Amino acid sequence: MTEKEKYIEEVGIFYEKYGLPKMAGRILGCLISSETDNNSFENLRDILKASKGSISGNINLLLNQNMIEKHTISGDRKSYYRIAMNSLENIMEAKTKSVTEFRIILEKGLNINPNQNSLNFNNISDILDYYNFLEIEIPLLRVKWEKRNK
């Protein structure tokens, strides 16, 4: 097993730990460790020795997550993939989304709570305030980064 093969498996396992298909992580691992920007479907298939179905499904998963992007060249029917540069945005977007989703869950829980003066209710209210704070602050980090880098 080469260094690169080991690395690809490592990214696969990382992805799996977060409840996502190992193959998606492997594809990401390929693209990160690749010296080129132009990895085709076939390329990935050769490196990963996986079925077309699995490569296809997981490429589309990563495209939907905006972790990778597709680019094409006219006169060439293949599509090529690379790590998405806008993954910077998407990292934070995904984080904000998960914060928002949990904020909504907390709110719903509080709303159906029959005893709005209980200690439990108050504790959860505090947590909810924190989530509201995060929901505002996380996107601001992106803005801070942009300012700093121009």
Next chain:
Amino acid sequence: MTEKEKYIEEVGIFYEKYGLPKMAGRILGCLISSETDNNSFENLRDILKASKGSISGNINLLLNQNMIEKHTISGDRKSYYRIAMNSLENIMEAKTKSVTEFRIILEKGLNINPNQNSLNFNNISDILDYYNFLEIEIPLLRVKWEKRNK
């Protein structure tokens, strides 16, 4: 199905979506929507109609994630569970951890890249810089919150 039962299932599905056991989400749902701070093992079992093994395993999962905490009363052999107030800290800790883990993965990928002048290498270097930035900034959000709330 009561409002509360529906809610509990919803939190279960939310948890499942993030690759965690549905039962862990259900337990969280119970604790969020409960009017008391004192939900015992037995309590959860009654509400969720699940096996002892599943309740036990998932309580311990949530305890390890610091999402819930255990408290006891002397003269009572039961343990009681509630949403952890320090989950505020843990939310950010978990986020920082996932950022750090991915930063390490990106670094490794760059290190094994044979062409350190390629476009791909440079793009990923930029993403890496952003991760380094986030790794510093995310814990600072917690500090900002603390300042604001005292």
Next chain:
DNA sequence: AAATAAGTTCATTAATTTCTGAACTTAATG
């Protein structure tokens, strides 16, 4: 110290997710 209660462990079963491979679609090329 026997009985009981609270919770854990773990082998088996059940449910879910992912992968494969073959048939299919779409579009470009000769």
Next chain:
DNA sequence: CATTAAGTTCAGAAATTAATGAACTTATTT
């Protein structure tokens, strides 16, 4: 317009993960 290439779809197989339930541990009570 037939052929080929690129990729998608989807039913079934394989692999993984979660839940069950019974036996077990630990600690408390009578």
